[in-house]
Amino acid sequence: MPTAIAVTGADLALPPQDERTLPAAVLDGLDRRPLDEAVAAVQTLVDQHGHVIVLYSRATPPAVVQRLHTVRSLLESDRVALFRPELPPLSVAVLARQLRQLASCDLGPGVLASAGRLLTHYIHAGALLASVARLDRVPVGLKSHARSWMPGSQFGVLAHPQPRLVKASPENVLPGPEFATWMLVARGQLQSDWVTGVLAPAWQAQGLRETGLPAESAHWWGTGRVIEFCAYLPDLPVLYQLVASVRQTVCHWCGIDVIGDRCVFCCATPPPPAEITARPARALTAGG
Template sequence: MPTAIAVTSADLALPAQDERTLPAVVLQDLDRRPLEQALLAVRALTEQHGHLVVVCSDAVPAGVERRLRTIRSLLESDRIALFRPGLPPLGTAVLARQLRQLASCDLGPGVLASAGRLLTHYLHAGAVLGSLTRLDRIPVDLKAHARSWVPGSQFAVLAHPEPRIVRLGTPGADLPGPEFGTCLLVARGQLQSDWVNSSLAPAWRAQGLREVPLPAESADWWGTGRAIEFCAHLPDLPVLYQLVASVRRNACHWCGLDMIGDRCVFCSAVPPVHGELEPYAGRPPTG
């Protein structure tokens, strides 16, 4: 069985992108269920699929993350990976779907799990907001805060890959977009605006635009429910697979899984340091 990709709420399980996209495992209300029941459910998943990758956003309730770590500890298992990409909820859902696409390919669990960190670099995630007063995940200067109190003001905010805030209706109110072809996913909340469709999509040369419901965690992440969240992403499985397959792989010295990068997502081990460190030679160390 392929590696299972799990999310912590149903609205993070986006519809399949193609016929090969595997369904997401939804760990709904994990912190509200009895511990024994949740433990048995996660154990059954690892026994069925071999490995489990749980993707959750930064806005996931603290109780859910504690429950996940408790379950992983009680199972004494290094076959469960907890991945928090630091993206807004819609971007997190897109990344989880990309991993579901790749789960159907001939990628080992270590490579698949660590591919999430690689694919994060190819996402552009943000939102149109009606207020910045409670936005605390992105730096907001005093001038932008003051402007957000003006009735009717709207702001375009880019959270990833580079934070940027512009006020709609002002000259040069645009956001830096991807330099490669992407599709645009849009989730509308309690805000009326056509800026994403009429301005952002053409400026970013989006090859397609689809709409989905706004994730429940988005209101907490952006500090307001008056938001329209968007995420530009690579939709095609061959492109995703080529990106992952072209990266050099390493074997984890602790659990033996092949992985991308220098840290195993499952056991968190890093390569051991052999020998003495060389003296500083006048330039920053690499790696």
């Protein structure tokens, strides 16, 4: 069975991008369930899929995060990966969907989990805000804070890949991707056409879709008066080529194939070169 891609809320399980997109496993309300039920839910996913990759945002309630780590510890399993990228909630949902696309391909669980770190670099995440007074995840100058108190002010904020803030207007746009992307938009309690009418054309978005605003977005952006957006790579062949072009290595701790410098399942990083050189070669046995 393909590796399971799990999210911590139904609003992070976006509709399929294409016919190859696998369903998301939704671990909703983990902190409200009895502990044994939460453990059983994750154990069932492991039994059915072999490995589970759970994505969650920096705005996920601490009680949910603690429960995730508790469940993983109680299972004593290196088959459950917990991945919290430096992205706002809508972009975490997009990244989870990209992994759901790739889960249908011939990629091992370690490579698939590592792909999440790789694909983060190709996501442009931001929002249009009515106020930046409570925004603490992107640097905000004193002038912008002062403008937050002026009626009608709106701010375009880029959180990833490089933080940027502008006063939203037809002439002011945020720096966008230098490659073809689609844009996903989620509207909160803010009325504006700046994202769809100004930013999307300036970024030359190849397609535009809308979805509901994740529940965690208001906390992440510091206001419910927000329109969140994410520019991303939508096509499975492009995603697969990006991942397949990276050299695979074997995690020295858990033995799983990975790409990059960290195993998402056991969190091990490569040992120092001197240690690799000094380590004696392990003899092959009949069992491999």
